[in-house]
Amino acid sequence: MKHKSLQVISKKILNDRYVELVVENRLEPFPKPGQFLHILTMGTFMRRPLSIANCTKERMKLIFQIRGPGTRKLSEVNEGMKLDILGPLGNGFPAVRRKGTIYLVAGGIGVAPLLFAAEKFENENRNFKFFYGAKTFKDLLISVLPEGNYQKFFTTDDGSYGEKATIVEVFEREIATEKPAVVFSAGPFVMLKKLSQLCSKKKINAYVSFENVMFCGLGACQGCTIETTNGYRRVCKDGPVFNHKDVKWNVKN
Numbered sequence: 001m002k003h004k005s006l007q008v009i010s011k012k013i014l015n016d017r018y019v020e021l022v023v024e025n026r027l028e029p030f031p032k033p034g035q036f037l038h039i040l041t042m043g044t045f046m047r048r049p050l051s052i053a054n055c056t057k058e059r060m061k062l063i064f065q066i067r068g069p070g071t072r073k074l075s076e077v078n079e080g081m082k083l084d085i086l087g088p089l090g091n092g093f094p095a096v097r098r099k100g101t102i103y104l105v106a107g108g109i110g111v112a113p114l115l116f117a118a119e120k121f122e123n124e125n126r127n128f129k130f131f132y133g134a135k136t137f138k139d140l141l142i143s144v145l146p147e148g149n150y151q152k153f154f155t156t157d158d159g160s161y162g163e164k165a166t167i168v169e170v171f172e173r174e175i176a177t178e179k180p181a182v183v184f185s186a187g188p189f190v191m192l193k194k195l196s197q198l199c200s201k202k203k204i205n206a207y208v209s210f211e212n213v214m215f216c217g218l219g220a221c222q223g224c225t226i227e228t229t230n231g232y233r234r235v236c237k238d239g240p241v242f243n244h245k246d247v248k249w250n251v252k253n
């Protein structure tokens with residue numbers, strides 16, 4: 001059964017826009033990076049999907065941006081409260097068998113699922129690089145990155161931290177001299193589209209995670225579909241992670 005009532009262990013306000021919640025983990029099977037939870041927030045009718053940003057046998061971390069009524073309500077929960085959660089949902093990022101450096105490319109709050117991937121690769125002693133871009137310094141949640149000696153690249157749109165560029169521009173510079181084993185990315189659609197074009201040109205394997213609006217979260221309502229080369233696919237059930245080659249980027253997904 002994927003439906004659980006899970007206790008909030010801690011809450012940390014990262015800044016006025018972002019919150020970190022740690023909740024107990026009693027989910028089965030054990031979540032994979034890229035999978036998400038569908039959470040019922042008090043006072044909202046629909047659940048809200050949030051990526052699992054980190055996970056141990058006992059606890060899971062969620063990092064979210066306060067956007068509207070659902071995430072606002074979720075930001076008001078307190079330690080000890082229970083959350084009504086469906087999960088783990090979705091397919092997550094694939095296992096990486098290929099040798100070489102893995103590139104993780106995050107745009108904005110798309111960083112959440114990639115933190116879980118980074119932690120896993122760090123524990124497995126895999127070589128990886130972390131690319132992280134956001135609008136401003138406030139949107140760049142540097143403190144949530146896992147510890148380790150991996151290479152990090154930061155950009156902001158306004159130059160308030162790191163390079164004043166898009167993270168895809170920095171990614172493009174790196175792939176000019178190195179071919180990654182695989183790329184995992186999450187962020188806004190336009191960013192993923194640009195990244196996909198570069199990966200196609202250089203024949204790089206890449207998987208992208210989408211953040212489409214969801215309703216049931218279970219594959220029943222078709223409310224979250226995107227168009228792929230294999231027809232329409234549900235982001236909640238067939239994704240949220242897709243091979244970039246399968247996505248039809250020229251239709252508005």
Ligand SMILES: Cc1cc2nc3c(=O)[nH]c(=O)nc-3n(C[C@H](O)[C@H](O)[C@H](O)COP(=O)(O)OP(=O)(O)OC[C@H]3O[C@@H](n4cnc5c(N)ncnc54)[C@H](O)[C@@H]3O)c2cc1C
Nearest residue numbers: 048049050051064065067068069070071112211212213214
């Ligand atoms: C697989 C997945 C993983 C996600 N992981 C994270 C994460 O880790 N951290 C994070 O900050 N955000 C994440 N999001 C986005 C997050 O779900 C939305 O920001 C949130 O649902 C917005 O709800 P709201 O009520 O606060 O805002 P509003 O925008 O006011 O919501 C209004 C309505 O739109 C829907 N809605 C709006 N935007 C989205 C959206 N992008 N996805 C789904 N429903 C939406 C809500 O269900 C609601 O019915 C993820 C989305 C998906 C699909």
Ligand code: FES
Nearest residue numbers: 215217221222236
């Ligand atoms: S949200 Fe209902 S099918 Fe995806």
